[in-house]
Every structure is written in C-alpha cells, then in structure tokens.
Amino acid sequence: MNRPADKPLYAVQDIPGKGKGLVATAKIIKGTRILSEQAAIALPFGLPDKERRKIISQQLKTLNNDARNAFLSLQNRFPTKSQYVGIFNTNSLCIKTSTDEGSFVDQAAIFLIASLINHNCENNAQQSWNNNTRRHNIHALRDIQEGEEITLSYVFSLLDRAGRQALLKKSFNFTCSCRLCSLPIRESQRRDGNVQRVAALDEVAKHQRSTAPLQSLQCYHCVLAYHLSKYGREDCEYAQAHGDVATLLVMYGDLARGRYFAQKAASVFRTLLGSDSNEAAEFAAMARDPSRHPQYGFSMKWKTSVDEIPYGLGSADLENWRWERLIPEGIAPFADIPSKEHFVKGGTSKKRHWCFMGEIVKTKLLHPVQLEVKDSGDKKLALHFYSSNTSDTGNSLRPGQYQKGYTVVILDALQYRFEFGCGINQEDLRMMKIFPLRLAKILALNKEVREFSIRHDDGKRKCHGCGAKAAVASMKRCSLCLSFWYCSKECQTAAWTTKAHKTDCKSLRDPDLRGLFFYNWDEAQDSISFPLQVADDSC
Template sequence: MSSSASDPMYAIQQIPGKGKGLVATRKIPMGTRILSEKPIIRFPEAAPDSQKLEASIRRQVDVLTPAQRQSFLSMHNLYADDGGSQELGIIRTNALPFGDNELEGAIFLDACRINHACDNNAQKSWNENIKRHTIHALRDIEKDEEITIYYIAVVNNREARQEAFRRKFAFTCSCRLCSLPPDQSQESDRRLDEILKLDGLIGRDGLMGILSTPLRILRYVDQQICLYNKQGPNDVGLPRAYLDAAQIAIANGDLARARIFTERAATGWTILEGGDSSKVLQTRALSQDPSKHHFYGMSTKWKTAVDDIPGSLDSTQLEDWLWRREKPKQPGQPADLRNRTTFPAFTDLPSERDVDAEFYSSAITGNARSTGHGQPRWHWLFLAEIVDFATLVRLQMDVKDVDGATVPLFFYTDGRGSELAPSQVRKGYTIAILYAQHHAFMFSEPGIRHEEPTKLKSTGWNKNGHKADCKLLKDADLKGLFSLDWDNFERRVEFPLVTGTV
C-alpha cells in the first residue's frame, strides 16, 4: 500500500518550533510506502563550477509550474545572509540524496518538508528502479503523529548528533531520544557507541578476517544485532548487519545459515525501501541460492547445504544454532577444552590495539590497553604447548596453539621470565595464560607479550600426552581453574588458584 495524490496518508502542516512538516492523516502500518516522489530540481553534490550550477538551477526553476515555484521558494533557507541566490540557499538547506550512489542532490516538494527526529518513524531512500524518492514507515505511525526521518548518515551518541545538527542545520534536536533522562540517555549512547565500534571490528580485516577468524567476526555481528534490537525496532543498520552475517557464512561454505541471514536482510530492506528496491530484489535472489555470491567456494570450513536447517528447534535454540553460540556450561559440569570461547586459539584472542567489544564490556584506554585492564565479559585461557625457548635479554618461547599455529611468547615481567623455575620451562609442557591478548611486536611476528606473573602457569602433562581433557591435568591449580564458571565474570582470577575457591 502507498499513498496516492488523490488520497494521501499525510498532510503538510505547521509544526510548532519546526516550520512545516508532514503529519499522518490516518494510521500508517509499518512498512507502508508513505510517498513516492519525482524530483523537481536536481544538482550534483560537488559542483565544480558555481556559475554553471547557478545557471542550471535557474533553468530548472524557470520551468516549474507557478504552484511548484511557490512551494519551492517558501522552503526554509539557512543561507539567506551568505550572499548567494535564494534558490541555491534553499537547495543547500533542504536537498535530499538523489541516485543510487547519492552523488547528486534533489528537491522533492513533499519529502523535503519532512522534519528530523533521532528516533524517526520513517525512512527515506532513492529507488533507482522506479526513479523516485520513497518514504516508508519504520513502525506503525498513529493518526495525527508527525512523520519524521533521520537527517545525517551515522547514528552517533547524543553529543555527536547535536554537534552535527548545529553545524549542518543550525538547530538543536529535542526529539524523544535526545530528551531521555540522563541515565537512559547514557545507556542509549553506550549502545550506539558500541554498535559503531563493532562496525569497525567487523570490517577491519575484510575478507581475510572472514576467512581466518569467521567465528569471531560472526560474534561481532551477533552482538551488533542484539544492540540494534535493544535500541529500537527496524533500525536501518539491521539489514546490513544480516547481510554481513550472510557473507561470513557464504565465504565459509555455510549455505544453510546464509539463506536465513539473507532472508532476514531482505525482510528488513523491504520495510525500509519497499519490495521493488534493488537491495530487496538482489538479496531475495541471493537467499534462493547463496552459492551465487562471489565469496562462495573460498573456504569449506562450515560447509552445509542450503536446506540443512535443523528441524524441531524452538526460537531460542534456532538462534543459538544460527549464530553458532556456545552452549552454556551446566552447574558442576567441567569446562570443555574444545570450547573456543573459553579456550581460544591465538587467532581468536582480542588485540591490544583495539577495544574488542566481544571480550570487554567497557573501554580499555591508555596504559590499560596493554595490560588487559578493563571489564572482561567472561574468563578465557590461552593454552599452548612449548615447542622451543631461549633466554637472551628475557625469556622467550615459541608455543603451539590448539590450531597448530606457532606463536612467539615474550616475557615482560619484572623478572623477565625468571619467575618460572627451570623445571617449568621444558619442551612439551603446556603454557596457560589468563586473559591473553594479541600483541604486535616491532621486531617479530605478532604474538603474546606477557607481563603479569600471576596470569601464567606452566605445567607438564601425564604420560598419555597432550590431551583435550582437563582430568589429565596433574596440577591442582589448573584442576581448580577448570571448575571455574567461565561464562560469568565477577572478578579477575589469577594463579596460584586454590581449588574450591571458585
């Protein structure tokens, strides 16, 4: 359903403190196309010649009907005192993006009247297939409710948003989101900051990250979507996040999960842009056969067929399967050394150079970044076998992780590694490091920089060798550690660990 000229869903009215705006004349259901409009004036966003731009605008204004010209010239002009033409000032104030690449701007008589809100109830987009600017309801809009869109590209925290509005549009936003009580506003800002942080982590390593650490990147997307859903329904970032998840699955051969992720992305974009938008049509086609994506075939690590979706799962179980979430440990159940969340390989560890939102619920800044200070979301332990060692300026080791990768480990403790007795530094022994992190050395390949003696333990395995079963550990401290409730973080633990205190 969409609005027609003879029976519009909205009326242009005077809005207190805002000038004119669009108000719903009846209830508008979520996903409804509220308007579909052709531009009356077009112009390039980055015009190389202002005189040519002014001439182009004058020609387009001259051919407008009297009613169109009157409506256009009555629009707000932030630049009336800048010395430019009235027409150019109105365009600079009110233009909306035009074209799929958004390198042009345009004036739409109705859409350009829509006011801003940070908790907007409608979404603007250019539909290249029908060559029109469209507005869709993000949620149900009640009769007599103002229709609002979001003006800027990125949904930042309140302070950053307000600064952008003052700089670009010369107003201070007083929408519901910007008027929340301080505690609720801070919580909203925390979610928005974390969403942006996760966005950077998801895309930081590109395709290489998707192939080398797919589970970690998928967890970032999972966390991001949870934050989007807490922030509000049908956030414009949700479809993009689901498509990110689909690409991770496709690149690793998992067509079953890719199918669900692409279906969800298409559903989200249908609400935002309508079923005839290019994004919806392309994503729906991809959901039918995810193997058509150019990422498919790069890895078969997670290989599934498109129909390999398990049946008889309730909604919670389906989500856990979809996102490859680890099953929570039952009370009294020993830790599972195969759990990559609790016992990560080197490639799964957080990096010291970034605040890793997967591992930490609060920021790590300054000196705390290198020491691992901050609030972990859970406990984790890096386990590796000593394959070589040497002592020059400090103790250094080559250790082999669960994936068989050899990683350099350098001791930057006060004793430069002398805290370990010679009997503990042996090839074949196992190194256990609590809260280990990636470190980028200037003189070596990436590895682990160890600084806190109480966070590392070295122990031997029994005669049966290096087995993935904690019962084989002779060390009493490690036995106690494996009974720890890894998923619930209350305080940092350290060695020596007294059995029975965790």
C-alpha cells in the first residue's frame, strides 16, 4: 500500500473558502501512498526576497509551459510581495535535503500537486521527503472516505492553539478555522494544557536520558499515553516516541525491550512514511540488532539479552512487561512511583510490588483526611485519604492514628494529579499503614535488618552483636522481635546496649514493620495488602 495507486485516488476541486484542494475519489486506506512527486522549485531557507525571486525565475525557465502555468495559477496570500515570491511563500512545503558532504539542509519546495493540499490541524494525510528517491510522498494518516478532502498539517502537532495560529499567520498568512481551532474556549484550554505538558515532558525526557533514565522513561510513558488518548493519535510524533524509548533502553543495555520498541517505531513509520523511508529503515535495522546502535552500552544498568522478549502474553501482561522498568525497586521515593493516570492494570495476578514511605509534616484537613508528608528525598507532597465506600466505617482514619513525625507506608502507591500539583490520593486503606516512627528511623532499621537478618547465599547470617558470619544452626534468634540473630548470649547483651536494640526490639515486634523489611520486592508475587504475609523461613 506504500506505492501510488495506478489510478489517482484524488481529484483537484474547488474547496469553499480555501481555493483549490484535493478530494478523495475513493476510500483511501490508512498507510496508502496517495501521491509521490518531484519538486518543481526548491530554495534554501532564509534567503532575502530579492534572492528568492531571482532563483525562482531561473528555475521557472527550466519548466515546460504546463508546469509554469500550474505554478502561476497557485494561490498568493502575500500580495505585497512580488508575484513569484508571494506564490512560493503561500504554497511551499518544507523538505530536508542532503548535500554531497553528507549533511542536511532545510529547504522549501513547490510541488505542483502536493502544494494544492490544504492545511488542517487534524490532517488526515502525512507528508514526507525521501532523500534517496528525491521525491515528496503523501500517505494516508488514517482511513479517508470517498469525497473527503485530503489535508496536511503545516505545523508541528504538539503546539497549542495560539502557537499554531501564530505560526500559520506568519508563514502562510491565513487564520485556521478547523474543528480543533474552533473548539469552545474551555475545551480548547484543556487540550492546550495537555499539549503543553506533553511537549515539556518530551523535552525533559531527552535531557534526562544520560542522567536520570528512569525519570526519562516515565516521561516517555506519559507522552505515548497522550498519543493514545482522545487528544492524540498515531502520527509521526507517536512513532518517534517509540524510537526514543528504544534508544533509551538500548543505552542502558535492555536489548529485549529496545528491540520491541524499535519494531513498533519501524512499523508505524512504514505506515506513515512508506517502507522506503529513512525512518522505517533506521528502526528496522535497530530492531534486527540493537547491540549495533551507537549508543548501546552507555550503561548496562538494565541489561537483557535480545531474545528475552516473552511470547504468548495477553495485551495487559505484554504492556506490563514493556514498562516493567517503571515499577520501582522496593521502597521508592515519590519521583519513582508510577502515575495513576497511566498505570496499566490487569494481567496476571503475580507482579512486582513496591511501597512509598512519607513522614507526616502536618495535617491539612480532617474530613477527609489530608496530610502533608515528605519522602526520603525530602520532597513534600499532599497525601489524601478518601474511600469511595462511605458505608465502610472500618476503612477510615482516626485522629490518634496520625500525627506529626509518624511515617505513612503505602503499598503499590501511585502518583495522582491534583489541580494544585502531584501527590497521592489513597482510597484503599488496606494498602497503607501508619507507623509511630520517623522515616529516617524506619530506613535505618531496614538497612540494619537487611544486613544482619537476611540469610546470605552461603546459608550463613551475620551476628547482630559482633558482626561475624556463622551457620544458622549455631545461632540464636531474639525471641521477642524475631529479627536478629546472635552467636552467643554476650553478643545479644552487647547489641541490647551498644546498638539500642532494647528500643528497636519493641518496634520490630510489629509484624507489618518486620514484613516490610523481609518482603522480597524483586520477585513477582500475588496481590499485597496489610497485614503483610511473609513466610517465617524467609527470615
């Protein structure tokens, strides 16, 4: 479907309020190459009008009479300029051509048919310049019905209404009145807010690739979610976002997921630009052997082999696998937990879990309870508790349960976007518990328990008193907290006094606190909630 049809799929017709345009003469299926043509006139960007007129005149002389007349019949929205320059500015399309030295130059070009295609911010066709064939191609961005006008977008899709209008007025001297530009003010503002946010996220993702890969991946996840929402679509920005994710994953050694996203990018580019496009070829090559990508191995933090792509998964499980890197590793700060808006639910019952911890800074509201907490990185955020089940009196917080300095622990916490910013909106109180300890104390206890309580690969444990490793059978466990092991009574006494175990022992008698420290966060497990269920032999 990437080759032009034997018979034209369009006809040139008068379009009310627009002059001439192209209209589909039959149903055009998404991905069909509607048109492919060479440039009649091409100029580099940035030339003054006098130079433009001179070059246009020279190139017009090389055209036959029909082509010259076709150029002169094009619309002119710049009557104050010379005729040639006015026609060129009104109808030229952007292309990027290669030089003999291998670099690329931005140019504007006239195509005697494609230049007749009118603008629409919700265009149904995609233009592209193929440097190898030196031809300008038009593909159907979606199915186009018989009798429907074929349209292109002259501007970048991730622009708000004001940005689109300003650019169209400056470059082409007209005001767009398409459906998108004619939305009611509130709806337009809502869409503009999403567009601005996604454009900003895309920039952040690119800048953080080498310093904060997880945050970069989170940004790309939001960008792709936007394209699949009612505000977005599967266009070239959608394809490129998949390619950017592929590059990020390959940078950090994840060849399996890198290949998957590269395959997706190549597939979408083939549909939108043709199988002979540079973009489709680039990502197809990357999918064949992602280890040959020039940025592969920047880090091996996410190392996988190229053949670790799972097969036979349902759509939800496959989506969870694609974005598994976004699942935090155990106890996570707010910045690392997923967004509720874009978190994929469903799939198999087993998955990796995580938890968020935040120390209460102050109480902001009592009904429903709203707290301000700070995480391990000292980031302050809003924490709302709201249960949609108003008849469940047991699923509510009592004032004595929370106070300044206590720490809230939420299992599988998700970021929530409030009007005033991001925080957590916790509905299911079975997924949270408040401990009468400061966050720093809980984190220190977690580190201590992990060092002295977990059985090592050689089957031995470290004595909490003297630090020596010994066989489990030769050690005794604290009978009160069941958390630490000792090689002798003397070691236990030493830990009781020099390591403040007398105080910590009381805290560790809470099975949920112990459960947090002993839970295997790296392993996919069934659903999780408080009270935590942790097998005793894991201790």
